[in-house]
Amino acid sequence: MKPHLLLFSVFVAVAVSACSGGGGATNSLAPGGGGSERAPQGTFIATPSPVPSNAPYPEYIWVDPVNGNDTNSGTYASSYKSLQKCANVASAGETCTVKNGTLTKYESNAFVAHITTTGKSGGVITFRAQNTLGVTLDGQNTACESFDLDNAVSYIDIEGFVIQNFTCAGINLNAGSSGEADANTYVTITYNHITKNPGNGIRAGYWSHGDLFEGNEIDNSGYGCTVKGTNQIHGIYIDGYSNTIVSNVFHDNDCGWDIQVAEESTESQGSGFVIVNNTFGTHNNPNGTSNPGQIVFYSQHGTQMSFVGENNIFYPSPTGPPYDCYPATSVSSATLTTNLTGNSQTVGLTNCSSLSKSGSGTLFGTNPQFVSSSPQVAADYRLQSTSPAIGAGTYYAGVTNDFYGSGYSNPPPIGGIDYPY
DSSP: OOOOOOOBOSSOBOOOOOOOOOSSOOOSOOOOOOOOOOOOTTTOOOOOOOOOTTOOOTTEEEEOTTTOOTTSOSSSTTOBSOHHHHHHHOOTTOEEEEOSEEEOOOTTSSEEEEEOOOOBTTBOEEEEESSTTOEEEEOTTTOSEEEEEOTTOOSEEEESEEEEOOSSEEEEEOOOTTSGGGSOOSEEEESOEEEOOSSEEEEEEEEEESOEEESOEEEOTTTTOSSTTOSOOOSEEEEEESOEEESOEEEOOTTSOSEEEEEOSTTOOOOOEEEESOEEOOOOOOOTTTSOOSEEEEESSOOOEEEEEESOEEOSOOSSOSEEEESTTSEEEEEEESOEESSOTTTOSBOOTTSOSSOBSOBTTOOOOBSOSSOOSGGGGSBOTTOTTTTOSOOOTTOOBOTTSOBOOSSOOSSSSOSOO
16 A cells, blocks of 8 residues: 655665564554655655556556546546545545645635545555655645545545645544544554644544554644744644554644644543654744643543653753643553653653653653754754664564654664664
8 A cells, every 4th residue: 555666866766675673672562654765855856756658557546636637537547637536436445646746625625635435444545646745735825624534434544745735734534523433543644744734734533543643744833823832733633542653753843732642522532642763853832831842641631641652852852841741640651761852851751740750761861963953854853873862762563664664773763764764
């Protein structure tokens, strides 16, 4: 289901072989990805993989933003124009593949694609860019969301898009309005660049579970907000349980947190989250002394949450502990292992009252030595050869691929980008 494309630099061809993780401490199973290899953003320019002119590609339904037409048949040679048309005809197990170009909202809809057909176990419906980051979904600051999943739509993969300028959320997974049966579950969002959305980067409503967010660059959520630190617009907002967030790069989500795990429904649990091998970069959220972290666990109805926080970089660091609990009693248990923060041990790793302030193996007051001292894009968050984060992580079962889709070293680094990359 992953594109598995070879992307070339304008300077040099990059070939990356996947390595399986192993050794070290092994924790509970987390779903792991795979993914298309992609060149580091801001450094390399990906070029399209060559496609034989006579290739029928019968396994895909095709969309061509430039030369397609929705009256076509959906083959490679006779592609549809809109992602919505493909979403309307795709059934479980099928793949909508989009050729390079830009798509905006469909006709008068508020979305690029409103998805009403569900996949199933063993029959995922996939929406993918033919060339990773070669397709831009642009809300033009008028559309609400790029992908909007209807109630009970599950087993959906979204791969390889640039998603920008959406006013409600870059991608929206609806709440289970009538209970868990209506929730969007087992949704995989991988290797996208979700940027400059006035709304949340990704929003997942009540009862979301089994979802995987891997290898995404999520930045500038709440873009254009006039009051930073309003706490309402986040990189990822998710209300559910047993979801996995791995190998992503977050930065400049200044109007809220990079991740908010919420329990805003009495039925939601907010438990069993796996947040492993992510890089949390520049974060200028001036929340003062109240809620200054980069990840917040918010329990509105007193439900006790739980999570794994492992191998994450927080740098440059916020003014307070990066793992934030609101209220302080909202988390009952967590595994905090081999994180890196620029904060001192006095500031601590978390303000959650039931957790150790230090975690296990935390590197406090440490500079991870990113490629750039003033990171602006994901490529700037790569590690220099002298970084203390290299090989300092703990293997987490099932987390196999880094931000660029290549296998993690053994032992893995702290952060979402392995070295060498």
